[in-house]
Amino acid sequence: DAGITQSPRYKITETGRQVTLMCHQTWSHSYMFWYRQDLGHGLRLIYYSAAADITDKGEVPDGYVVSRSKTENFPLTLESATRSQTSVYFCASSDHQRQGKGSPLHFGNGTRLTVT
């Protein structure tokens, strides 16, 4: 089915471990985004990508790494997880390169990450 899928849905990891969250979209949207959602903070942008091999930092990039070798995939890696990275992570995509700034973001269902 067309859409944007994230995996895993739930992940528990230990402090210091590396963990990768996956995101895949089937629309061939140019832009992809990673947000984290925390109580009291709403959604905050971690990284975004305008196209394959083009990525840039958002509001809260520290401790995260992204890559985008293919248009449809945009994995997010926590190189050494910390408890403060316990959160719900959302991937999103947008076609606003063609549709302009009125084009919406389309979100996946999120990954709930717990760092113990």
Place this chain on the structure above:
Amino acid sequence: GDSVTQMEGPVTLSEEAFLTINCTYTATGYPSLFWYVQYPGEGLQLLLKATKADDKGSNKGFEATYRKETTSFHLEKGSVQVSDSAVYFCALRGDSGGGADGLTFGKGTHLIIQP
């Protein structure tokens, strides 16, 4: 930079009540404005949008009008249902590009509708 302010709640209403969730924003130029809804355990879904002043977005009985003079985009519904219980996010995309190619979100308003 760009910002969005909305009441966080929870907002508790009885079924069939009138709903207003306030949203005000700060942005340069002429941003596009959005309302998203998030049901438990799910991602955010676009509810409605408006791209220029005085535009009215509407969907599923919800409405919001882009008011440039008051920098507001308040969400309204005439008669809410239990199924409308969710978290509602106001968001904008501004003109500045770069990191603002994404959306800037408010903190979300938790709405609870009681039968």
